[in-house]
Amino acid sequence: MNLNFFLTPFSPIINLFIVTFFLLAKKASCTDPYFVACNPKNCSDGQSISFPFHIQGMQPDFCGYPGFTISCNDKGKPVFNLSNSEYIIHEIYYQNQSLRVSNAAVFGKSPSCTPQIQNISLDDGRFHRSSNSKGLFLLYNCNSTLLSNNSELLNYKVDCPGRENETVWTLAMLEDDPLLGSTLDKCGTRVLAPVDVYRGENVGAERMLERGFVLNWTASNCSICEDSGGKCGFDNAAYHFKCFCPVRPHSRRCYSEGKKLRLKLGLGLGLAVGIGVLIITICCVIIRKYSSIHFLSCWRKTRGSQSIEVFLRNYGTLAPKRYSYSELKKMTKNFKEKLGQGGYGSVFKGNLLDGRLVAVKVLKKSKSNGEEFVNEVSSIGMTSHVNIVTLLGFCFEGPKRALIYEFMSNGSLDKHIYEENLSKAQPKLGWETLYQIAVGIARGLEYLHRGCNTRILHFDIKPHNILLDENFCPKISDFGLAKICPGKESIVSMLGARGTAGYIAPEVFCRNFGGVSHKSDVYSYGMLVLEMIGGRKNFRVGVDNTSEIYFPHWIYKRLEIGEELQLRGAGNEVEEENARKMILASLWCIQTDPSNRPPMSRVVDMLQGSLESLPIPPKPYLSSPPRPPHGSNSNSNS
Structure with missing residues (x-):
């Protein structure tokens, strides 16, 4: 019997249902562009910048308060201008509406040779100094008789580069020092700089200047807007605060208007789904009753x-x-x-x-x-x-x-790198073998991303999916979650997160971090290599020292302060150099912002190039994952 005979009367209703459903679904899924444009951004140091500040060139002006524009300097630090001087932002405390800054001219330098600091005056009403702030007088070329005075802050002789024949004496005194009045006129040059002084603290002037001082700002409070699901901004035309909601209209808060809109959309979608279910039920009853074939069952x-x-x-x-x-x-x-x-x-x-x-x-x-x-x-x-x-x-x-x-005679990589999996008959792989495995995996991923006719994104790079042949040559396996991208597209669309917990790139489970692309595999590769180096999961449940729970942060801290990396088994200079290249390359790979991660071709160059040409990357700013209870599985699939 012809099924079209039964379905034809329902065609107009089916078509109406499909059109209505997709129109309502599209409207429900649309996100306002103002809301998206004001996502937090960061310079390469990882500090999240949001309202009332905005980064010039990364966020539109309407995302921040007038006069709160931030730029990124050549070292990846956020900076802003205040009283015609450039100040580095060390930390922003959004809840307290304050930030800690220091003068860029002296950050990381000695202030004792050239008085580059300019006096600061806060006359625009945007910022005011904290109650701990005081003025520090830097006094240069003072009368030698003053040097016998015991200043608690700074009093020393400095030989400056290029001025070997000139002796520069520097004296630093706080503005409330009782000896200050009689001292000012006996010094050649003086500069007043703001610093924060805390009760009971005894630190030198250089440390005070580098630490900087706290500024409080005055701007509209963003908490009401953010608590309601919006993002704060500023309407420059009307010159007043604005709350950008995920869906319009914009208001002081998003729940009230958004709730009405969601209610309307929910009712519309519910009605459309109900009609659709009714139509499908009727069609199924007719087909089962009059057709000799069970069409739906057969199709499945x-x-x-x-x-x-x-x-x-x-x-x-x-x-x-x-x-x-x-x-x-x-x-x-x-x-x-x-x-x-x-x-x-x-x-x-x-x-x-x-x-x-x-x-x-x-x-x-x-x-x-x-x-x-x-x-x-x-x-x-x-x-x-x-x-x-x-x-x-x-x-x-x-x-x-x-x-x-x-057949791969040596099984999967996880059986050879985790100390708890090893037996006396199966010792841990040597550093040369680990290095060659890391290079081989990188070459395999480079081929998937660039060497095929179509780009293939794996999305499940982890030790369990790396197989080793009789010569410990690594081979990438298990393409069940892979995604094929015709035309070597850079950004792919996915309905949900895919991969294994601990190796999933941030943008895969939260689109606020950026678009999903081949850089997501780069992140997983970096986490894998760090586990090869540490001989354990990046997140270790059993350790007592909390600083060692999250291995990437632990090893980055040791690298940053120049401490011994404790690379067990690295027996010679070549092995130590290769291990260090693996560490630096993997830390570049796990940068939170996908644009900061290198492509796999660059990773291969990092591993095979010289160590001197490989800079230390910025610290990935995602915090370590919450510590699960003992015995729980931290490697489950998403």
């Missing part, structure tokens, strides 16, 4: 098969060989020798007819009707590289699905 069973058939038809002789399930049983001697097991299923050892050893990954029954299986076959079937595992064939027979790979 065959759409996975259709995807495989489309793949085979498109790739022709280039597609991997297809095996039947009975051939699979012969190949593995009825699944006799199990190599491993995971959430995806089990892996068995097998032999092809030509004698080649293979690893047969038998997949569990999937709820996704084979999409991940098709994804892996189609993506890895297009690759050919020494650092990508070779897919020799597959089985797709009803619910039975399996992938047949080249």
Whole structure:
């Protein structure tokens, strides 16, 4: 019986439902561009900049208060101008409406040779100094008789570069020092600089100047707007505060207006869905009653098969060989020798007819009707590289699905790098081997991102998915979460996060950090290499010292202050240099902002280039993850 006979009367209703549903869904998903434009930004030091400040060139003027414009200097520090001088911003305390700054002319320098600091006057009403702020007089070329006075802050002789024949004496005194009045006229040059002085503290003038001082600002309070889900801004035309809501209209707060809009959209979507469910129910009843085929059931069973058939038809002789399930049983001697097991299923050892050893990954029954299986076959079937595992064939027979790979005698990388997995018969890999493995994985990812006809993003780079052959040559495997990007697109769209906790790039689970791209794989690679270096998970539950819980922060701190990196087993200078290159390259890879991460081609250059040409990266500013209870699994799939 012709199904069109039954469906034709419902066509206008179905079309109306589809149009209504998509129009309402589109309106519900639209985010106001003003709201998006005012996302927090940062210079390369990682400080989050938001209202009332805005970074020139990164955020529009309407995202900040007039006169609160910030720029980034050549060292990646946020700076702003105050009283015709440039001040470095060290910290911003948004809740207290204050920030700590220091004069850029003396930050990290000795103030004793040239008086570069200018007196500061706060005459515009935007900022005022804290109650701890005092004036520090820097006095140069003072009368020698003054030097016998015991100033608690600073009193020393300095030989300045380029002025070897000239002796410069510097004296620093606070404005409330009782000896100050009789001292000012006996010094050649004097400069007044603001500093913060705390009760009971005894530090030198250089430390005070470098630490800077706290400024309080006066601007509209943003907490009401932010608590209601909005982002603060400023209407320069009307010259008043503005709260940008995720969806318009803008108001002082977003809940009141947004709640009305969401209620309308919710009712509309609910009505559209209800009509759709009613239509589908009626159609199903008619089809089941009058049709000799169970159309919906048949469609569910065959759409996975259709995807495989489309793949085979498109790739022709280039597609991997297809095996039947009975051939699979012969190949593995009825699944006799199990190599491993995971959430995806089990892996068995097998032999092809030509004698080649293979690893047969038998997949569990999937709820996704084979999409991940098709994804892996189609993506890895297009690759050919020494650092990508070779897919020799597959089985797709009803619910039975399996992938047949080249056999890797040394198993997965996680069995060789984590100290808790090692036995006396299987010592930890040497630094030269670890270095070659890191380079090999980087080359494999570079090939996926640039060497294929279409860019392939893996999205699940972790030690478990790196296999090692008899020579410990690494090969990237498990492409179940991979995404193919035709035309080498830079940004991809995804409905949700994918990957394994601990290796997922920030932008994958929160789009505020940036677009999802090949840089997401770069982040996972960096986390993997850090685990190779540390011999443990980056987040260790069992340690007592909280500073060692999150390994990337721990090793960055030691690198930053020049402490010993405690690289156990690094026996010579070459191994220590390679280990240090691995550390620096991986810290560049895990930068929070995707634009600060290097492409994999650059990572390969970092690892193979000279250590001297590799700068220390900025510290990734994401805090370490919350500490889970003992025994919990911190490596679950998202």
